[in-house]
Each structure stands twice: as structure tokens, then as C-alpha cells.
Amino acid sequence: MTDSADTGEKKKERVFSGIQPTGTLHIGNYLGAIQNWVTLLDEYECIFCIVDYHAITVPYEPDEMQERVRQAVMLNMAAGLDPERCTLFVQSHVPQHTELCWILTTCAAWGHLNRMTQFKEKSEQHKEFVSAGLFAYPVLMAADILLYKASQVPVGEDQTQHLEFSREVCRRFNARFGDTFPEPEPIYSDVPRLMGLESKNKMSKSLNNYISLLDDPDTIKEKLKRAAHDPARVRRDDPGTPEICNIFTMHQGFSSPEEIEWAAEGCRTAGIGCIDCKKCLTKNMIATLEPIRQRYQELEANPDKVNDIIRQGDKFCSEQAEKTMAEVRRRMGLR
Numbered sequence: 292m293t294d295s296a297d298t299g300e301k302k303k304e305r306v307f308s309g310i311q312p313t314g315t316l317h318i319g320n321y322l323g324a325i326q327n328w329v330t331l332l333d334e335y336e337c338i339f340c341i342v343d344y345h346a347i348t349v350p351y352e353p354d355e356m357q358e359r360v361r362q363a364v365m366l367n368m369a370a371g372l373d374p375e376r377c378t379l380f381v382q383s384h385v386p387q388h389t390e391l392c393w394i395l396t397t398c399a400a401w402g403h404l405n406r407m408t409q410f411k412e413k414s415e416q417h418k419e420f421v422s423a424g425l426f427a428y429p430v431l432m433a434a435d436i437l438l439y440k441a442s443q444v445p446v447g448e449d450q451t452q453h454l455e456f457s458r459e460v461c462r463r464f465n466a467r468f469g470d471t472f473p474e475p476e477p478i479y480s481d482v483p484r485l486m487g488l489e490s491k492n493k494m495s496k497s498l499n500n501y502i503s504l505l506d507d508p509d510t511i512k513e514k515l516k517r518a519a520h521d522p523a524r525v526r527r528d529d530p531g532t533p534e535i536c537n538i539f540t541m542h543q544g545f546s547s548p549e550e551i552e553w554a555a556e557g558c559r560t561a562g563i564g565c566i567d568c569k570k571c572l573t574k575n576m577i578a579t580l581e582p583i584r585q586r587y588q589e590l591e592a593n594p595d596k597v598n599d600i601i602r603q604g605d606k607f608c609s610e611q612a613e614k615t616m617a618e619v620r621r622r623m624g625l626r
């Protein structure tokens with residue numbers, strides 16, 4: 292923390308993170324990102340962004356985009372991002388993101404971009420047309436972070452490479468044009484990478500291997516019943532290895548420390564079976580997700596409130612963004 296000259300108060304460091312408007316959020320997003328974001332609200336000045344410009348780098352339906360963005364805002368609020376204690380806004384409502392993105396493409400090494408594994412995976416999934424926007428996706432992410440001079444970026448493990456890229460772009464800009472941006476650091480949660488229900492790939496919307504934050508209790512029960520567990524436990528008496536069991540990973544996000552210990556010990560010693568272990572997880576997951584689903588329904592019934600939150604966030608971020616851009620343009624001899 293640094294002292295603020297005019298008030299004498301400690302100025303909080305700034306946190307920035309983004310999430311794509313995918314139409315739904317899953318428990319991987321929750322455990323890897325949002326649950327962790329909520330714990331940062333008091334210690335940091337937090338800005339969270341719905342990154343619609345990132346979402347258009349793969350094929351999508353324009354008629355659905357507005358609804359997806361609103362859903363993302365409501366889901367984040369329902370999951371605990373209290374707009375009184377943080378800023379929520381929409382990326383495309385602040386055009387400075389694209390301005391800084393272009394500028395940063397000139398500080399980004401093509402060779403570094405070419406090593407991004409997420410680009411390789413996504414271009415495999417969308418072979419029919421791989422846009423240059425998909426290739427430049429990490430530059431836009433760097434612009435998002437640097438535009439607000441954020442020093443901390445809470446993300447899931449899948450964003451590590453993108454964040455390292457942002458750091459390199461930041462260093463190159465500072466070296467060329469003078470010290471302008473703090474080098475952003477990642478903050479990870481206790482569950483930085485949740486596998487999908489089949490336990491083979493990362494949980495993700497596109498692979499349809501997820502539990503949604505809005506799934507009702509019966510759906511959660513059904514999905515967990517069929518979810519893969521420790522493959523070594525074929526019979527009830529086989530001892531297991533919690534560290535490699537995705538069900539145990541989920542316990543770490545949803546259960547109390549005593550229950551986590553109970554599950555670990557019971558699994559290792561075959562003291563409990565996978566069915567008991569899943570039952571306990573199901574109860575806890577429903578207890579966490581039900582209030583989120585209810586808050587979401589309340590927000591859905593109150594569109595004016597949601598619009599107000601977005602407008603306030605857009606206004607605050609536009610002002611901050613323009614301040615940074617004025618400095619960037621001046622340093623670069625552009626105006």
C-alpha cells in the first residue's frame with residue numbers, strides 16, 4: 292500500500308480481473324475465480340470486467356450477446372460481488388480498451404503470442420476460421436489490466452501464460468516510454484484448476500462437462516452421482532488417493548475443514564465409500580449454490596437495478612481509462 296498525498300490515508304492497491312459472458316458460469320469459474328474475488332473486496336480496490344470484446348474472437352450469435360452480458364453481471368453479483376464494495380463494468384462500453392490494445396500490439400512480440408497454448412487449443416476447436424483477433428486475445432487482456440494500472444490479477448491457472456505475457460508487454464512499454472504501469476501479479480485461489488465432471492479435461496462451458504451456478508438441487512445431485520471419482524477405487528474396500536480425485540478437489544471449495552479432513556482420511560483408509568463422500572459434497576454444494584440461484588432470480592426481476600450498476604461501473608472506468616490514456620499518448624508523443 293502507498294500513502295495518498297492529498298488525504299494522508301493508505302491508498303489500496305488495485306485488483307483487476309475479467310470474465311467472459313458465456314451465458315452461464317460454472318463451479319470452475321466460481322472456485323478458480325469469483326469465490327476468491329469476494330475475499331479481496333475489503334483489502335483492495337477491485338474492478339471486475341465482463342469481457343465481451345474477448346468473447347467475439349470466436350463465432351457467436353449477435354442477438355444473444357446483450358443477454359449474455361447482463362447474465363454475467365447478475366451471476367457475479369449473485370455470487371457475492373457486492374457492487375457497493377467493487378466496480379463491475381462492461382469492456383466494450385469503455386473504448387479506451389481497444390485503443391490501448393492497438394498500442395500494446397506494438398510492444399508485444401509476435402513470437403511470444405505464437406506460443407500461447409490457449410490460442411492453439413481454441414484454433415483447433417474453431418478450425419473453419421481462426422481470426423487474428425483470437426491470436427491477439429492476450430494483448431487485449433494486457434490492455435484491460437494496464438489501463439487501470441492494476442497490480443494484482445486474481446485468475447484461474449489457465450490464465451498464467453496470458454498473465455506472464457501481460458507482464459512482458461508491461462516491462463517493454465515501461466522500458467521504452469518510461470515507468471508508467473505496475474507489473475501485474477497473479478493471485479490464485481485454493482482450487483486454481485477444476486477438472487470437468489469426466490475428470491479428463493478442465494471444466495469448461497464449451498466441453499459441456501460442468502455444473503452451472505444456476506443448476507437446481509436435483510440437477511446437481513444427478514451430475515455428481517455420475518461424476519468421475521478416484522479411478523483406483525473400484526470396490527468399496529479399495530483405499531483411495533484424495534489428491535487425484537476430482538470429487539475431493541470440489542470438497543476443498545465447498546466443504547468445512549472438518550469435512551475435508553473426514554473425506555481425506557475416510558478415502559485413504561477406505562473408511563468411507565465414494566457414495567458417502569459424494570453425498571456430503573452434494574449437500575454442501577447445494578447449500579452454497581441455492582442462495583446464489585435465489586439472488587440471481589431476484590436480480591432478474593429487477594433490471595433497473597442491474598442497469599444502474601453497469602452504468603455506474605462504466606462511468607467510473609471511463610474516467611480512469613481516459614486518465615491513463617492521456618498519460619500514455621503524451622509519453623508516446625502521440626498528442
Ligand code: AMP
Pocket residue numbers: 309310311313319320321322323324445446447448449450482483484485486493494495
Ligand atoms: P472465463 O470464463 O474463461 O472468462 O474464465 C473466468 C475465470 O475463471 C478465469 O479467471 C479463469 O481462469 C477461471 N476458470 C475458468 N475455468 C476454470 C476451471 N476449470 N478451474 C479453475 N478456474 C477456472
Ligand code: TRP
Pocket residue numbers: 307308309310311342345431432433435436444445446450453
Ligand atoms: N482471458 C480471461 C479468461 O479467459 C478473461 C480476461 C480478460 C481477464 N481480460 C482479463 C482476466 C484481465 C484477468 C484480467 O478467463
